[in-house]
Amino acid sequence: MYLVPVAGSRDFLVTSGSTMAAAEIARQMTEGARNLSLSGHVGFDGMPDQLVNKSVCQGFCFNILCVGETGLGKSTLMDTLFNTRFEGDPSPHNQPGVHIKSSSYELQESSVRLKLSIVNSVGFGDQINKEESYKSLVEFIDAQFEAYLQEELKIKRTLHNYHDSRIHACLYFIAPTGHSLKSLDLVTMKKLDSKVNIIPIIAKADSISKNELQKFKIKIMSELVSNGVQIYQFPTDDETVAEINGTMNAHLPFAVVGSTEEIKIGNKMMKARQYPWGTVQVENENHCDFVKLREMLIRVNMEDLREQTHTRHYELYRRCKLEEMGFKDTDPDNKPFSLQETYEAKRNEFLGELQKKEEEMRQMFVMRVKEKESELKEAEKELHDKFDRLKKLHQDEKKKLEDKKKSLDDEINAFKQRKTAAELLQSQAQQSGSQQTLKREKERKNSGFL
Numbered sequence: 382m383y384l385v386p387v388a389g390s391r392d393f394l395v396t397s398g399s400t401m402a403a404a405e406i407a408r409q410m411t412e413g414a415r416n417l418s419l420s421g422h423v424g425f426d427g428m429p430d431q432l433v434n435k436s437v438c439q440g441f442c443f444n445i446l447c448v449g450e451t452g453l454g455k456s457t458l459m460d461t462l463f464n465t466r467f468e469g470d471p472s473p474h475n476q477p478g479v480h481i482k483s484s485s486y487e488l489q490e491s492s493v494r495l496k497l498s499i500v501n502s503v504g505f506g507d508q509i510n511k512e513e514s515y516k517s518l519v520e521f522i523d524a525q526f527e528a529y530l531q532e533e534l535k536i537k538r539t540l541h542n543y544h545d546s547r548i549h550a551c552l553y554f555i556a557p558t559g560h561s562l563k564s565l566d567l568v569t570m571k572k573l574d575s576k577v578n579i580i581p582i583i584a585k586a587d588s589i590s591k592n593e594l595q596k597f598k599i600k601i602m603s604e605l606v607s608n609g610v611q612i613y614q615f616p617t618d619d620e621t622v623a624e625i626n627g628t629m630n631a632h633l634p635f636a637v638v639g640s641t642e643e644i645k646i647g648n649k650m651m652k653a654r655q656y657p658w659g660t661v662q663v664e665n666e667n668h669c670d671f672v673k674l675r676e677m678l679i680r681v682n683m684e685d686l687r688e689q690t691h692t693r694h695y696e697l698y699r700r701c702k703l704e705e706m707g708f709k710d711t712d713p714d715n716k717p718f719s720l721q722e723t724y725e726a727k728r729n730e731f732l733g734e735l736q737k738k739e740e741e742m743r744q745m746f747v748m749r750v751k752e753k754e755s756e757l758k759e760a761e762k763e764l765h766d767k768f769d770r771l772k773k774l775h776q777d778e779k780k781k782l783e784d785k786k787k788s789l790d791d792e793i794n795a796f797k798q799r800k801t802a803a804e805l806l807q808s809q810a811q812q813s814g815s816q817q818t819l820k821r822e823k824e825r826k827n828s829g830f831l
């Protein structure tokens with residue numbers, strides 16, 4: 382490695398031994414400039430190796446979301462792809478809604494460790510009303526973005542050993558109907574396409590004939606385009622993979638067959654599905670696109686899927702979330718955004734709202750108190766009126782009774798007077814009666830003697 386002075390400037394161009402001649406010319410061009418040759422190998426050409434070593438040491442994580450109707454072969458395909466048997470019981474068809482089941486596994490291939498998460502959409506497509514089927518998927522994907530954003534926003538963040546649960550690839554399993562996409566497929570993919578890298582695949586492709594399959598693929602792609610569904614395109618900007626990725630993009634959606642059963646074909650054990658009329662070899666490119674999917678998903682584009690998740694889908698989520706929170710890149714006067722100013726503005730806005738709420742509550746309280754006070758006054762007045770009425774009634778009654786008593790007393794007195802007079806008359810009558818009797822007795826006696 383050499384330092385070559387750049388003509389007309391104080392900069393030095395660093396060049397390797399292979400460009401020695403050019404360096405010599407440059408040196409001759411800059412008369413008087415010092416030629417500094419390094420005493421030994423500097424070695425920053427080893428930086429990519431350092432990066433590789435560090436990444437290998439840390440391990441990788443990859444999260445796949447499998448979306449497809451119950452029994453479409455999702456678990457079988459995962460087992461076939463990673464040559465493992467992940468646990469996973471078949472789901473019943475009577476789920477009231479779609480729910481998400483996530484399982485994580487630690488895989489190792491030579492010295493590379495992979496933390497793989499397989500997320501399944503349990504009960505997808507089983508409900509009579511499928512309107513809400515996509516909701517739990519969207520919520521799950523957003524929840525993973527939110528968790529990452531929260532980690533990013535922490536003062537003390539640990540992103541280097543953060544367990545990234547964001548979905549890197551969504552394998553969308555299309556039923557091998559040979560007709561067209563179902564509305565459920567289109568709606569779900571449309572809702573997911575801005576949040577995740579969608580790779581559509583035709584499941585159980587051994588149940589559809591070769592000609593029908595070609596027509597079905599074309600139909601699916603045209604329906605996706607006409608409905609504006611953005612599926613993941615294998616990148617063609619890196620020239621080392623541009624050709625293969627370009628070819629593979631033309632094969633989408635991949636028609637796959639899954640099987641964990643191994644059958645002896647020739648002198649080799651191969652993954653296949655056996656039928657009375659023949660054998661479908663999973664890894665035979667003439668039989669299905671399984672190898673293409675494995676190549677694209679795992680061998681060639683795994684890192685791009687991770688990168689796209691971070692730079693495209695997560696960025697979009699983050700931007701929307703931060704904008705929702707009031708953060709922007711520039712202020713209304715097109716000046717660079719200041720976090721401090723936004724924070725102050727938000728704080729003032731919040732305090733203003735708080736004060737407004739407080740004032741509203743205070744006024745409401747005063748109003749309530751006034752209302753209660755007038756209610757109480759009204760009740761008090763009513764009580765007073767009632768008391769007055771009752772008092773008057775009582776007085777009237779009392780007066781009436783007194784009058785009655787007085788008239789009764791008068792009657793009693795009159796009666797007593799009459800009674801005394803009657804008694805007097807009676808005693809006088811008795812007296813005169815007894816005097817007459819005595820007189821008659823005397824007369825009778827006198828007459829008897831005669």
Ligand code: GTP
Pocket residue numbers: 450451452453454455456457458470471472473504584585586587588637638639640654
């Ligand atoms: P759930 O998890 O219950 O929703 O089902 P799944 O989508 O995981 O399907 P699973 O892998 O359990 O497979 C369901 C049935 O389909 C099993 O009997 C598999 O053997 C069969 N199957 C899986 N893949 C294929 C395939 O590519 N072709 C055919 N013909 N059958 C398959």
Ligand code: MG
Pocket residue numbers: 455456457469470471472
């Ligand atoms: Mg399953």
